[in-house]
Amino acid sequence: MARIWPIGGGKGGSGKSLFVAGLGSYLAKAGKQTLMVDADLGGANLHTVIGIPHPARTVSAFINRQVHTLEETIIETGHPNLFLISGARDSLEIANLPYAQKLRLLRAIYKLPYQYILLDLGAGASFNTLDFFLLSNSGIFVSTPEPTSIENTYHFVRSAYIRKIRQVLKQKQLCALHRHTDAPCKSPAAFVDMLRQEVPERAGSVEKALNAFRFKLVLNQFRQHDDARLGLQICKVCEKHLGLQMQFLGNIRFDDRVHYAVCQKVSFVDKYPYTQAALDLRAISQTILEMENDQAKARPKEVGASP
Ligand SMILES: Nc1ncnc2c1ncn2[C@@H]1O[C@H](COP(=O)(O)OP(=O)(O)OP(=O)(O)O)[C@@H](O)[C@H]1O
Ligand SMILES: [Mg+2]
Known part of the structure; x- marks a missing residue:
């Protein structure tokens, strides 16, 4: 099964797509x-x-059921071992993806036969x-x-x-927590303590799910004075x-040539x-790969990751 690395962050323009392109290339x-999935x-x-200005296929074909499988939307990038599922052309149709459609897409991504799948996410923290x-x-x-x-x-x-907690708990159990109006806003540890009292049968699952997070952080557009x-x-x-727990992976320097590469519609890491x-x-990228290799042998199955 593929290792899936979603690349996110609340703010637009921080460099998520640049990072996906660089990590993918490496x-x-x-x-x-x-x-790489847009x-x-x-x-x-x-x-x-x-550097693919006009992708021949996009994920739209899967969403609109013009193709049967998500694999049929994959395109070659011109680089060995590197493939792309390009994002929807009609942004409205995917930005407002109905729940059942989203689940179908998530499940299909999860099953794709690659070693690594990088998800380039948009800005914001929508559901x-x-x-x-x-x-x-x-x-x-x-x-x-x-x-x-x-x-x-x-x-x-x-x-x-908070979203993860909602995924693990059932609606009935969430209702039982309603009188604690700030419930999910507590730290995970405090929240699990509260669950032990209110919904003891689910406290273990929530704790396991939260402990399974292995978040990492990259700072991009790092300038000399930072x-x-x-x-x-x-x-x-x-x-x-x-x-x-969140692990810091490193800084990526600010460089005007990123802008030049984007304007020329070429891959920055290939051009410069x-x-x-x-x-x-x-x-x-090297650090991530080394960590992966070290963890691969001892890694337990991801908790609740399957959509
Ligand atoms: N290291 C960098 N040095 C200089 N400029 C950069 C760097 N990283 C990103 N940029 C600039 O920021 C722009 C946005 O980068 P990118 O598209 O990767 O961000 P994003 O987080 O994917 O944005 P969005 O949220 O809109 O998808 C680039 O086009 C480039 O002009
Ligand atoms: Mg982007």
């Missing part, structure tokens, strides 16, 4: 069968970032975006060092954990206030492989 060069509901543009993010426990957040971006990322993390300790500090804040930003992307 994994493919390392010989891994990699699929799951930016309503603002699909990953194809342009990787649809969160459900794509929660397709796996290994979500990666891409933020910039700006306070607005960090704030949105923190909000996204919190929303993801504080190099910021990433670690953000992870500590998440741990302190949400009780969730020896810039500091491309080297940062490579180093982070």
Whole structure:
């Protein structure tokens, strides 16, 4: 089964698509069968970032049932081992995806036969975006060092954990918690304590689901004057206030050539492989892959990840 890495973060323009393109390119060069899925509901543009201005097929064909399987929407990128499912052309149709359609798409992604699947998510923390993010426990957040971006990322993390609780608990059990109006806003540990008293039969499942999260953070568009300790500090804040462990993977330098590459509709890491930003992307990708290799042998089955 594929390892799925959703790439999210609350704020638009932080560099999620750039990161997916860079990580995808690195994994493919390392010989891994990699699929990038543009799951930016309503603002699909990953194809342009990787240098395919006019994809022949998009996920729309699957949503509209013009094809039977999601695999039929996969296109080649021109690079060995690297494939793409391009985002919907008609953004309205996917941004407002009905629940049953979303579930069909999530289930289909989950079954795709690749070693790695990278999900490029849109900005914001809508239910649809969160459900794509929660397709796996290994979500990666891409933020910039700006306070607005960090704030949105923190909000996204919190929303993801509340959404997960809702996925694990049944409606009846959620109603039992209604008199605790701030219930899901407590830290995961405090929330599980409360569950033990109110709905003891589900406390274990919720705790297991929350403990299975393996979130990671990347800071992009990092400038010289920015504080190099910021990433670690953000992870500590998440741990302190949400009780969730988050691992900092590193900074990616700001480089005007990212803008040039996007304007030329070419892949940044292919066009400018020896810039500091491309080297940062490579180093982070390498770290992720090494961590994966280390964990692969000991990894337990992901809790509640199957949609
Ligand atoms: N490291 C960087 N250095 C300089 N500019 C960057 C860098 N990363 C991203 N950018 C700029 O930010 C723009 C947005 O990047 P990208 O499309 O990857 O963000 P995004 O998070 O996917 O946005 P959206 O939320 O709209 O999907 C790029 O087109 C580029 O101009
Ligand atoms: Mg994007």
